[in-house]
Amino acid sequence: MTETSVNEKIREIISYYKLSDRQFSIKIGVTQSVIGSMFQKNTEPSSKVIRLTLNAFTDISADWLLRNKGPMLISDIKPDPNIERMERLVDTIATLQGTINEQMKTNQLLTEKLKKIEGELAMLKNERNVG
Numbered sequence: 001m002t003e004t005s006v007n008e009k010i011r012e013i014i015s016y017y018k019l020s021d022r023q024f025s026i027k028i029g030v031t032q033s034v035i036g037s038m039f040q041k042n043t044e045p046s047s048k049v050i051r052l053t054l055n056a057f058t059d060i061s062a063d064w065l066l067r068n069k070g071p072m073l074i075s076d077i078k079p080d081p082n083i084e085r086m087e088r089l090v091d092t093i094a095t096l097q098g099t100i101n102e103q104m105k106t107n108q109l110l111t112e113k114l115k116k117i118e119g120e121l122a123m124l125k126n127e128r129n130v131g
Helices: 006-016 021-028 032-040 047-056 062-067 081-130
Strands: none
Touching: 006 021, 006 032, 006 047, 006 062, 021 032, 021 047, 032 047, 047 062
C-alpha cells in the first residue's frame, strides 16, 4: 500500500468539500500563499496547518490524515461490533457483583446470629449443669 502524503490528503479534503484553495485557506485561517506555496513546492504542511485543518473540519479523521488509517470521515468509522457485547458483559458483571455483595451481607448477618445463638445455648447448658 502506497503512503498518501498529508499534502495529497489536504487536496482530497479540498476536493471533497468542493472548495477552492482560497476558500480552504480562509476556512482554516491562513493566507492563501501558505496553501499555494505548500502545493507548488510540494512541501508537507506545518503542524499549525494540520491543526487548523482538523479544527475547521471536525468530521475529518486525524488518524486518516496523519496515519493513513481508516476512512477520511469520522462519521464513516464503523463501531466495533464487540463493543456492544462487552458493554452487556460489563452490565452482567456489575449485576453479579451486586448479588455477591448482598449474599456476603446476608452471610455476615447469619454468622453473627449463629454466634449469638451458640452463646445463648452455651449459657443454657451452663445453667442446667449448675442447677
